Amino acid sequence: MTDAKKEYDDIPGTFVFDQERSRQGYGVNAFCMTLMKDENRKAFRANESAYLDQFGLTPEQKESILKRQWNRMLELGGNIYFTAKLAATDGLSFQQVAAIMTGATQQEYADMMLAGGRNPNGNRSKAEWSKK
Amino acid sequence: MAKIVAAVFSSHVPAIGAAIDNGKTQEPYWTRVFSGFVETKRIMEEMKPDVCIVVYNDHASAFSMDVVPTFALGCAAEFPPADEGWGPRPVPVVKGHPKLAAHIAQSVILDEFDLTVVNKMEVDHGLTVPLNLMFGSPKEWPCPVIPLAVNVVLFPPPTGKRCFNLGQAIRRAVESYPEDLKVAIFGTGGMSHQISGPRAGLINSTFDKAFLDGLAGDPSKIIAMPHVEYMREAGAEGIEMVMWLVARGAMDAKVDEKYRFYTVPASNTAVGHLILENAAR
Ligand SMILES: [Fe+2]
Numbered sequence: 216m217t218d219a220k221k222e223y224d225d226i227p228g229t230f231v232f233d234q235e236r237s238r239q240g241y242g243v244n245a246f247c248m249t250l251m252k253d254e255n256r257k258a259f260r261a262n263e264s265a266y267l268d269q270f271g272l273t274p275e276q277k278e279s280i281l282k283r284q285w286n287r288m289l290e291l292g293g294n295i296y297f298t299a300k301l302a303a304t305d306g307l308s309f310q311q312v313a314a315i316m317t318g319a320t321q322q323e324y325a326d327m328m329l330a331g332g333r334n335p336n337g338n339r340s341k342a343e344w345s346k347k
Numbered sequence: 348m349a350k351i352v353a354a355v356f357s358s359h360v361p362a363i364g365a366a367i368d369n370g371k372t373q374e375p376y377w378t379r380v381f382s383g384f385v386e387t388k389r390i391m392e393e394m395k396p397d398v399c400i401v402v403y404n405d406h407a408s409a410f411s412m413d414v415v416p417t418f419a420l421g422c423a424a425e426f427p428p429a430d431e432g433w434g435p436r437p438v439p440v441v442k443g444h445p446k447l448a449a450h451i452a453q454s455v456i457l458d459e460f461d462l463t464v465v466n467k468m469e470v471d472h473g474l475t476v477p478l479n480l481m482f483g484s485p486k487e488w489p490c491p492v493i494p495l496a497v498n499v500v501l502f503p504p505p506t507g508k509r510c511f512n513l514g515q516a517i518r519r520a521v522e523s524y525p526e527d528l529k530v531a532i533f534g535t536g537g538m539s540h541q542i543s544g545p546r547a548g549l550i551n552s553t554f555d556k557a558f559l560d561g562l563a564g565d566p567s568k569i570i571a572m573p574h575v576e577y578m579r580e581a582g583a584e585g586i587e588m589v590m591w592l593v594a595r596g597a598m599d600a601k602v603d604e605k606y607r608f609y610t611v612p613a614s615n616t617a618v619g620h621l622i623l624e625n626a627a628r
């Protein structure tokens with residue numbers, strides 16, 4: 216086995232939650248998992264920074280959570296099903312977070328979905344994205 | 348002898364569950380989705396399976412990153428609905444079939460599929476939404492359910508081929524169970540969707556329809572499809588569709604298409620649904 220080439224790294228706008236990311240992001244996802252409990256959500260809201268210090272996060276990971284940089288969290292090893300729990304804690308729906316991650320407004324994103332979603336044409340490779 | 352009578356495929360979008368739980372099924376957005384499952388309920392009523400094996404995935408509800416089983420078979424007597432952040436869904440507790448589940452575990456492990464046995468597990472929308480779509484919202488689910496949770500969250504999930512082969516092993520297990528039982532197997536998740544990153548919102552109806560055709564006809568091409576193709580063509584989370592191959596593997600090579608439905612979108616996701624029966628011999 217070599218891990219020289221990860222073909223999926225060429226998919227644009229996508230952070231594949233693979234073994235390497237999950238290793239890096241264990242703390243991020245462990246933190247998100249605690250938000251399943253209301254008492255933990257309260258403790259987190261009361262002092263976000265202190266609460267986050269329990270999870271062995273890197274400074275970059277901690278910053279991405281405090282600033283709600285949803286894409287950055289994924290890049291640093293968070294997984295969407297886990298970060299969705301932080302979104303829920305903030306009162307955001309799945310679709311609202313998705314809109315934020317794409318840089319669209321809520322309305323633009325909802326309209327795009329109703330019109331059939333983002334077309335795969337032009338969205339398959341990084342080369343296609345760099346032409347835009 | 349027990350036998351597998353049908354494979355039932357459907358998306359398991361959480362927003363569908365929320366629409367049911369919040370009484371929004373009559374809104375135009377949602378009638379479009381639910382209209383595709385009216386005929387389904389008649390078919391299921393007629394089929395009256397004694398047990399359903401539901402292949403689905405957990406979404407960071409029962410399994411955190413502490414333990415990530417690739418295939419986990421629910422052998423418990425019951426599976427309570429999980430709290431996914433808004434309280435547990437107001438649906439009946441899912442009753443298991445511990446005896447058949449134990450038999451399947453025993454059989455497929457000796458058949459070289461190294462399953463994880465789970466005796467305590469909560470089940471999230473991935474399992475309960477398809478039950479609603481097939482059976483509506485009864486006070487109790489009409490039959491026992493054996494959950495088979497597949498990891499599709501942490502890359503890599505099992506390959507399509509592995510999923511298909513496991514389905515074949517599950518069929519051998521079911522057919523070696525002495526009691527006469529009609530078993531339906533559900534493949535859930537998908538279809539095309541991406542809910543993460545700047546490319547979120549991706550939908551690929553062409554891919555989805557070809558995938559449904561592959562399931563209903565000759566599945567050899569979709570069985571061989573590499574993960575990267577699912578992710579590139581059907582969105583990062585579209586990889587969930589590998590789970591449908593477990594259900595397809597439990598069927599005959601030749602199947603009859605009983606029913607099909609497809610619509611876009613439900614929230615961020617393309618909704619696909621298919622019911623297959625073994626071709627009459
Ligand atoms: Fe799912």
